[in-house]
Amino acid sequence: MAQSIQEFEEVLQGLRSTTAPPVDAKALAVARGGREALERALEAAEADDTWDHRLLRLLLQAVALSDAPGAGVDRAFARRVLEEVVRRWMQPSGRFGEAEQRLGVEAERGFQVLGAALGPEDRKVLAPLLEGRGALGTEALLLGWAAGLEGLRRPPSERQAARVGAALARRGATVAEVIALAGGRNFRVRAAAVRALASDPEAIPQLREAMRDENRSVREAAVGALALDPGAVPLLRQALCDEGWGVRAAAVGALWSDPESRPRIREALRDGWWRVELAAARALSSDPESRTQLRETLCSEMADLRARAFCALALAPASRPQLRAALRHEAWRVRAAAVEALASDPESRAQLREALGDLWWIVRRAAVGALASDAESRPQLREALRDEWWNVRAAAVEALSSDAESRPQLREALRDKDAIVRAAAVKALSSDPESRPLIREALRDEDGDVRAAAFGALPPDPEFRAQLREALRDEDGDVRAAAVGALSSDAESRPLLRAALRDEEGNVRAAAVAALQPRVRTQASPLSELPCVQAALRLASRHDPQLDAVLPSALPGSQERLARFLQSPRAVPLERDPQFAEDLLGAVCVRLTQTMESRFRIFGEVQEPREQLADGSGPIVIRIAMSAADLALDRDVLAVHNLVEAWRIARHLHTERDITVWLVCANLDFDDILPPVIDAPGTVCMRPPFFGFRLPTSIGTSLHAHE
Structure with a gap:
């Protein structure tokens, strides 16, 4: 045991380093240490874990590797682990990113063991999360199900269908259980579960049962999952007549190697739905006896079907003369498909070169490719670089991009009259050092797409940073966004990237948020711990005894005074009553960050606690480390709605100071948060990731709205 514990201590030390190996590579050492090692791992996770939950994930993996039911732990231990997982998911920052989702996967596996030690009363630990509608609610549901605390029911979000399906397959769920969890319209989960069961030989009876599902997408998934099951061939043949075209197409693909099904597949060439016909052409491409039917599709109006038929016939040397003859067919669609089909035939190169002079640009472009x-x-x-059609010229640029002898002509294409050709030339020359001066000239091209391509083609060398920084002021939003992305690794450009958070274009601001993702998470203070919000939180806790039990006491009388104001708002000059001003601003902050669900909660952090919010010493910035879209789905925090509700209070608060309040919905470090400047008092600003306003100066101040 001593050796195991020593090995375990080395594991913990290694995991705390920034260059730690994967957690699962060390979990076995902890599992071998028994109950004592598990206890130490939990204590370490509770006391000093990494930002990506390495120690807690280590513990959960070690539990999952334990052979004994319950891993030899008692209810108190299992409850502590459950509470720690929930605490990580409900951090004041609101963050529920990739690290938290990885924790969910390990928790689901670990609690298949730990659940044996828990009882029904432990469900209340998970209860606040189970009604979530997105990834968070899904992970909570799967954890509760794994632990035996939550029965099968509909998952909160169809977006998480693949995650739920994989969990169902891993647990060996029956089709009946899948339907119980995902009945009715929630077919995506059933389909995902069917796909996840495809590699399990023991699941074949359930998969055959899924062939009769009421939803065509589930039946289609079942067809794909049973493609390698010889015993399912009769069912698959029946699926060729299914009312769903996706099911029929899947059945064609599943039966391509079955000789007895070929006549039925040939009939599918005239199905009427192009995807089924295309699947049939693909399935029959190597069947010599089906070439007559494939030739009948050569004049189809559907380009993909023609191309598939031509490609199938191209595999047979005897059919190639017919394909070459099709290069002179009167229909340009047929000629283009024939060109594509003969692309890999060396003996047809002479005819393909003739196609470069075809009257139709689509045929010429196909010949270039x-x-x-x-x-x-x-x-x-x-010569095609001088074609009258830009589509052909652009294709020629791409075709010659790897030819060193063609670089002079490609450099000429940088001056093409069409912007798409110029952009293609920029990309084709991006690896040519001798062309960099010309690419620099393209940085000043009149077309934004060309400029964006030029900035993307510049290597990450210090000599180009000046041009990239200059591009942050480009008139085209795509160019600015490209420059932001190119500068993401340049520490000296970080102030400029912060300024890009104020850009008028949403794609530029989104690029800036992505470029400024924190590499090391810094300390911040939960909004809920600020003295100024306690009165507002106390009011909310009247309907939530659990919240009331953990809140500190508000000052005598402040809570009731705030309640009267919120019930009947009136104009309040903040300078006349500093203490009440703090309570009012605290109520504004609470309204800006609260959830919409029945169980009240606020999220958000501030950089550091402030003695007073009403002193005008700087903007009041509250960060929730998720995008506004993800907040609405996973946290039930509706940024726009909360902004309106907070303004209903704030518009009555008048001050001669410059007091602005911001909710920032982004995973950014506070040092990188640079909110827009609001010049006019009484102005509301909604420019994601920023949602905020500046308080009015006097009674009657008109409202200004910035988007």
Whole structure:
């Protein structure tokens, strides 16, 4: 045991380093240490874990590796682990990102063991999370199900269908259980579970049962899952007549190797639904006896079907003369499909070069693509750089991008009259050092797409940073967004990236948020711990005894005074009553960050506790480390709604100071948060990730709205 404990201590020390190996590589050492090692792992996770929950994930993996039911732990231990997982998911920051989702996967597996030590009364630990509608609610549901605390019911979000389906398959759920969890319209979960069961030989009876599901998507998934089951061939043949075209197409694909099904598949070439016909052409491409039917599709109006038929016939040397003859067919669609089908036939190169002179640009473009790998065709491809159609010229640029001898012509394409061709030339020359001066000139191109391509083509060298920084002021939003992405690894450009958070274009602001993702999480203070919010929280806790039990006491009388104001708002000059001003601003902060669900809660952090909010010493910035869209789905915090509700209070608060309040919905470090400047008092600003306002100066101040 001593050796195991020593090994365990080394594991903990290694996991705390930033270069730690994967957690699962060390979990076995903890599992071998028994109950004592598990206890130490939990204590370490509770006391000093990493930001990505390495120690807690280590513990859960070690539990999952234990052979004994319940891993030899008691209810108190299992309850502590459950509470710790929930605490990580309900951090004041609101963050529920990739690290928290990885924790959920390990928790689901670990609580399949720990659940044996828990009882029904432990469900209340999970209760606040089980009604979540997104990824968080899904992980809570799966954890509760694994622990035996929550029965099967509909999952909170169809977006998490794959996650739920994988969990169902891992637990060996029956089709009946899947339907119980995902009945009715929630077919995506059933389909995901069917796909996850495809590799399990013991699940074949359930998969066959799923062939009769009421939803066509589930039946389609079942067809794909049973494609390798010889015993399912009769069912798959029946699926060729299914009312759902996706099911029929899947059945065609599943039966392609069954000789007895070929006549039925040939009939599918005339199905009427193009995806079924395309699947049939693909399935019959290697069948010599089906070439007559495939030739009948050569004049189809559907390009993909023609192409598939041509490609199938191209595999048979006897059919190639017919394909070459099709290069002179009167229909351009047929000629284009024939060009694509003969692309890999060396004996057809001469005819393909002739197709470079076809009257239709689509045929010429297809010929350019077909000859891209043919060195002998390079002279003709260079001539295509002067084609009258930009589509052909752009295709020629791409086809010649790897040809060093064509670089002079590609450099000329940088001055093409069409922006798409110029952008293609920029990308084609991005790896050519001699072309960099010309790419620099493209940074000043009149077209934004060309400029964006030029900035994307610049190597991450210090000599180009000046141009990239200059691009942050480009008039085109796509160019600015490209420059933001290119500068994401440049520490000296961080102030400029912060300024991009104020950009007028949403895609630029989104690029700035992505570029400024914190690499090391810094300390922040929960909003709920600020003295100024206690009165407002106390009012909310009247309907939540659990919340009331953990809140500190508010000052005598402040709670009732605030309640009267909220019931009947009136104009309040903040400078006349500093203490009440703090309570009012605290109520504004609470309204800005609270959940919409029946169980009241606020999320959010401030950089550091402030003695007073009403002193005008700087903007009041509250950060919730999730996007506004994810907050609505996973936390039930509706940023726009909360902004309106908070303004209903704030518009009555008048001050001669510059007091602005911001909710920032982004995973950003406080040092990188640079809210917009609001010049006019009484202005509301909604420019994600920023949601806020500046208090009015006097009674009657008109409202200004900025979006």
